[in-house]
Amino acid sequence: MTATPDAAERVPEIGRARRRKEDARLLTGRTRWTDNLDPAGVLHVAFVRSPLAHGAIRSVDVSGALARPGVVAAFSGADLAAEQGSLPCAWPVTADIVLPDHPPMAVEEVRYVGEAVACVVARDRYAAADALEAVEVDYEPLPAVVDMAAALAEGAPLVHADKGTNRSFVWPFESGDIAAAVDGAEVVLRRRYRQQRLIPAAMEPRAVVCAPEGEGFTLWSSTQVPHILRVMLAMVTGIPEHLIRVVAPDVGGGFGSKLQVTAEEVLALLLARRLDRPVKWTESRTEGFQTTHHGRDQVQDVTIAADRDGRLRGLKVDLLADMGAYLMLITPGIPILGAFMFPGIYKMDAYAFSCTGVFTTKVPTDAYRGAGRPEATFAIERIMDELAAELGMDPLELRRRNWIRHEEFPYTGVGGLTYDSGDYERATARAVELFGYEELRAEQARRREAGDPVQLGIGISTYTEMCGLAPSRVLGELSYAAGGWEHASVRMLPTGKVEVVTGSTPHGQGHATAWSQIVADRLGVPFEDVRVLSGDTQVGPRGMDTYGSRSLVVGGTAVVRACERVVDKARRLAAHLLEADVGDVEFTDGAFAVRGTPEPSVGIQAVALAAFAAHDLPEGVEPSLDSDAAFDPDNFSFPHGTHLCAVEVDTETGRVSVRSYVAVDDVGKVVNPLIVEGQVHGGLAQGIAQALYEEAVHDAEGNLLTSTMADYLLPSSADLPDFVTDRTETPATGNPLGAKGVGEAGTIASTPAVVNAVVDALRPYGVADVEMPCKPERVWRALWDAAARNGGAR
Amino acid sequence: MGRVPRVHTTIDGVVYQDEVEPRLLLIHYLRDRLGKVGTPIGCDTSNCGACTVHVDGLSVKSCSMLAVQADGCAITTIEGLAPDGGHPVQRAFADCHALQCGYCTPGMVMAAVDLLRENPDPSEAEIREGLEGNLCRCTGYVNIVRAVRAAAEEMGAPGARIHPAPEAAVLPGGVPGAESAAHASAPAGGGTGR
Ligand code: FES
Numbered sequence: 001m002t003a004t005p006d007a008a009e010r011v012p013e014i015g016r017a018r019r020r021k022e023d024a025r026l027l028t029g030r031t032r033w034t035d036n037l038d039p040a041g042v043l044h045v046a047f048v049r050s051p052l053a054h055g056a057i058r059s060v061d062v063s064g065a066l067a068r069p070g071v072v073a074a075f076s077g078a079d080l081a082a083e084q085g086s087l088p089c090a091w092p093v094t095a096d097i098v099l100p101d102h103p104p105m106a107v108e109e110v111r112y113v114g115e116a117v118a119c120v121v122a123r124d125r126y127a128a129a130d131a132l133e134a135v136e137v138d139y140e141p142l143p144a145v146v147d148m149a150a151a152l153a154e155g156a157p158l159v160h161a162d163k164g165t166n167r168s169f170v171w172p173f174e175s176g177d178i179a180a181a182v183d184g185a186e187v188v189l190r191r192r193y194r195q196q197r198l199i200p201a202a203m204e205p206r207a208v209v210c211a212p213e214g215e216g217f218t219l220w221s222s223t224q225v226p227h228i229l230r231v232m233l234a235m236v237t238g239i240p241e242h243l244i245r246v247v248a249p250d251v252g253g254g255f256g257s258k259l260q261v262t263a264e265e266v267l268a269l270l271l272a273r274r275l276d277r278p279v280k281w282t283e284s285r286t287e288g289f290q291t292t293h294h295g296r297d298q299v300q301d302v303t304i305a306a307d308r309d310g311r312l313r314g315l316k317v318d319l320l321a322d323m324g325a326y327l328m329l330i331t332p333g334i335p336i337l338g339a340f341m342f343p344g345i346y347k348m349d350a351y352a353f354s355c356t357g358v359f360t361t362k363v364p365t366d367a368y369r370g371a372g373r374p375e376a377t378f379a380i381e382r383i384m385d386e387l388a389a390e391l392g393m394d395p396l397e398l399r400r401r402n403w404i405r406h407e408e409f410p411y412t413g414v415g416g417l418t419y420d421s422g423d424y425e426r427a428t429a430r431a432v433e434l435f436g437y438e439e440l441r442a443e444q445a446r447r448r449e450a451g452d453p454v455q456l457g458i459g460i461s462t463y464t465e466m467c468g469l470a471p472s473r474v475l476g477e478l479s480y481a482a483g484g485w486e487h488a489s490v491r492m493l494p495t496g497k498v499e500v501v502t503g504s505t506p507h508g509q510g511h512a513t514a515w516s517q518i519v520a521d522r523l524g525v526p527f528e529d530v531r532v533l534s535g536d537t538q539v540g541p542r543g544m545d546t547y548g549s550r551s552l553v554v555g556g557t558a559v560v561r562a563c564e565r566v567v568d569k570a571r572r573l574a575a576h577l578l579e580a581d582v583g584d585v586e587f588t589d590g591a592f593a594v595r596g597t598p599e600p601s602v603g604i605q606a607v608a609l610a611a612f613a614a615h616d617l618p619e620g621v622e623p624s625l626d627s628d629a630a631f632d633p634d635n636f637s638f639p640h641g642t643h644l645c646a647v648e649v650d651t652e653t654g655r656v657s658v659r660s661y662v663a664v665d666d667v668g669k670v671v672n673p674l675i676v677e678g679q680v681h682g683g684l685a686q687g688i689a690q691a692l693y694e695e696a697v698h699d700a701e702g703n704l705l706t707s708t709m710a711d712y713l714l715p716s717s718a719d720l721p722d723f724v725t726d727r728t729e730t731p732a733t734g735n736p737l738g739a740k741g742v743g744e745a746g747t748i749a750s751t752p753a754v755v756n757a758v759v760d761a762l763r764p765y766g767v768a769d770v771e772m773p774c775k776p777e778r779v780w781r782a783l784w785d786a787a788a789r790n791g792g793a794r
Numbered sequence: 795m796g797r798v799p800r801v802h803t804t805i806d807g808v809v810y811q812d813e814v815e816p817r818l819l820l821i822h823y824l825r826d827r828l829g830k831v832g833t834p835i836g837c838d839t840s841n842c843g844a845c846t847v848h849v850d851g852l853s854v855k856s857c858s859m860l861a862v863q864a865d866g867c868a869i870t871t872i873e874g875l876a877p878d879g880g881h882p883v884q885r886a887f888a889d890c891h892a893l894q895c896g897y898c899t900p901g902m903v904m905a906a907v908d909l910l911r912e913n914p915d916p917s918e919a920e921i922r923e924g925l926e927g928n929l930c931r932c933t934g935y936v937n938i939v940r941a942v943r944a945a946a947e948e949m950g951a952p953g954a955r956i957h958p959a960p961e962a963a964v965l966p967g968g969v970p971g972a973e974s975a976a977h978a979s980a981p982a983g984g985g986t987g988r
């Protein structure tokens with residue numbers, strides 16, 4: 001039962017650019033997307049959706065559809081009214097929040113284009129789609145409510161007439177004496193920024209399959225949150241939780257859009273129960289753009305107060321946040337997640353924040369990569385540049401004068417958060433060096449001097465974000481209905497292989513690889529001997545899923561804790577096998593040995609077999625070698641970094657092109673640098689796309705004009721530059737991995753860097769802002785407006 | 795409805811003969827009729843490229859073609875590109891971390907293979923333009939460009955090398971501010987703006 005440890009020095013897995021375990025199947029088409037699943041006898045569901053942004057439903061007649069070939073059933077919202085319940089909102093941010101009913105299929109009124117009013121169930125997807133036209137719906141049009149300010153005006157048409165208001169909530173926060181800070185300041189700037197509405201647009205459309213199985217139901221969904229979904233499905237439908245199994249098979253991206261409990265998921269479950277057959281629904285892209293929740297959509301009124309030497313005195317933020325027509329899973333919580341981040345990395349005396357949630361007749365908003373924090377970072381980083389311009393100071397210098405210095409950590413800021421660690425000086429110095437900041441400034445001066453029609457602009461973003469969602473205690477204080485812990489099980493099989501069950505469900509983040517690296521180091525087993533299981537509530541019933549850059553920080557730590565417990569258990573058995581005292585047994589590189597005497601020793605994989613055989617277990621040691629652990633962090637983690645962007649702006653056409661982009665991020669200790677770099681790249685692409693390309697546009701009647709990929713400009717490879725990325729490494733102090741999270745950093749940091757660069761290029765022309773996205777037409781108009789203001793044509 | 799058309803195809807080396815509705819899209823034929831679900835669908839406007847396959851050796855968005863139009867054709871999907879995923883482009887995608895969720899990957903790989911057939915030694919800008927019809931929401935494209943370049947070299951193109959990160963790149967641990975190698979590849983210039 002003893003083994004000689006491998007003499008070769010073990011290379012630590014953590015920190016290694018391991019190729020991903022996930023890739024083999026993804027690269028060969030052996031993937032399990034939800035839409036690939038076809039249980040025997042499956043029926044296809046299609047939805048009749050509202051063509052109006054607002055209307056009363058006078059009647060729905062599905063009988064014509066029932067007569068169509070292949071159609072098995074058809075239902076209106078009224079047909080399911082008794083069982084369909086109301087879609088949940090888990091984050092009622094204030095006690096007096098206006099929280100309307102949200103039936104999965106509309107019964108009395110439709111409130112956005114695309115809202116489901118009836119469904120057809122047929123033997124194949126073509127038959128279901130064909131029969132939709134045979135469903136007759138009679139609407140009485142009601143006025144659309146598209147603009148937030150108009151929605152709040154006296155006498156405005158109401159989205160929910162019975163509520164008497166379009167105001168969902170007002171959420172205030174104040175720290176320090178903001179009136180004194182503003183009154184006493186030498187410089188006060190007021191700016192309005194618009195966070196345009198965005199469409200998350202994960203490449204895999206949403207899909208759900210639900211089958212009656214045994215006494216219960218199995219529901220496969222393209223979701224980020226199978227565990228949350230299971231609880232919510234039980235609460236909404238009344239079907240007991242233990243009879244519902246939710247599986248997230250391979251999921252093709254989420255970015256927050258699949259952190260949701262959707263109408264289609266609830267209805268799939270109800271239809272499978274009604275018809276006692278498996279049912280399936282996959283959205284078309286247009287359907288997805290119209291009905292999968294959108295992101296951002298805020299109007300930000302920002303006031304910053306400072307002294308002439310640049311010292312910040314106070315910051316005041318008034319937000320209007322567009323909720324859309326209903327409050328979905330965490331719709332109202334999104335702007336509140338940003339509330340604490342507006343002060344960014346800066347020291348100041350006072351901060352005041354207020355957010356008003358507003359109903360409009362548009363699809364609801366909810367989480368989109370960054371969720372509240374990109375909006376906050378944008379506002380502070382944009383207005384810091386404006387303040388620098390006002391003071392005639394280099395924007396980097398203004399930031400240096402105000403940021404928290406590395407020796408001041410841990411630091412409790414005016415936003416109420418305690419930042420545990422960071423080194424803004426170092427990240428900035430590295431970014432400046434990689435970017436060639438001074439050289440680019442010199443080139444900019446030359447081109448300004450020469451009156452070059454193509455101007456160079458330099459944009460800065462020095463950001464931090466709160467990640468690792470989240471301490472359950474804090475979530476409770478913020479009225480969120482659940483906790484923020486994560487769970488892991490680590491079980492050693494008799495042959496020494498290891499199965500890890502994680503409650504954090506990946507959809508592209510590479511958990512199978514990174515978790516294997518952690519376990520390989522902690523248990524001293526080969527990377528290849530570890531398999532990671534996730535996304536199935538029957539395999540791993542406990543979990544809080546994947547969002548908010550939480551997986552490694554919270555879920556990875558749970559894996560570490562479970563490994564420690566496995567080692568503790570194995571140590572007792574190893575001591576018994578080595579006939580030694582537990583206290584004398586050391587564990588190194590996968591083997592137990594008696595302290596000071598390296599041989600004989602016993603490997604942990606051999607201990608696993610002994611624990612399985614259970615022929616000779618010491619008192620109190622149970623058969624099999626496995627353990628569970630949960631981790632609930634005490635605090636958030638705070639990645640930070642400095643992003644620098646150079647753009648060229650053609651002042652004749654308004655065309656912007658990104659010339660270079662440098663991102664230096666500090667995400668703490670890194671498990672897999674390849675995965676971390678990939679997360680930064682993808683985040684940058686989405687953040688840059690908000691700055692330059694993407695916008696969900698509605699007309700005055702509330703129709704979504706950008707309802708296809710031809711109209712909504714998702715960036716292609718030709719629209720984005722190469723990125724220069726690097727890292728500094730200041731370990732987080734709140735978890736044993738020292739990790740801070742990386743999923744959202746690129747998105748949070750990059751949008752203001754790009755817009756700052758665009759405005760910087762145009763500042764000599766009198767341009768002080770360009771509304772996002774900075775499309776050629778907007779840039780061109782900004783130039784002409786500035787010229788008109790300055791009295792004369794350009 | 796009249797007569798039901800027949801299609802006769804060879805797909806990933808297997809011969810199929812079927813009666814199909816005239817309006818059936820090739821992608822739905824592959825996925826729903828043949829169970830060849832390795833090729834996914836990402837849009838309904840032929841913009842995303844997720845559904846890209848090769849028809850008689852040329853890359854085609856299989857949502858923009860009817861099944862009947864494939865009559866008499868040889869079709870290759872990601873499932874049949876190479877035994878065990880051993881095509882140099884597939885290997886380079888794994889090596890360069892050119893995929894995250896993997897949803898765009900089948901189409902992206904098939905498009906990249908066709909790009910390299912047409913231009914065995916593409917520059918970064920040529921790769922970016924050549925793959926413009928294939929959208930990826932996860933990677934920001936940088937690693938996809940690297941992968942296509944790396945595959946070009948493996949397949950014999952002479953151009954400048956772009957090295958993927960070394961397998962055993964162990965980062966200096968615990969040192970605040972420890973710096974890894976900055977990953978800058980070929981000079982920027984692909985950003986065309988819109
Ligand atoms: S599915 Fe999008 S191009 Fe074919």
Ligand code: FES
Binds near residue numbers: 203252508931933
């Ligand atoms: S890897 Fe997710 S869309 Fe490309």
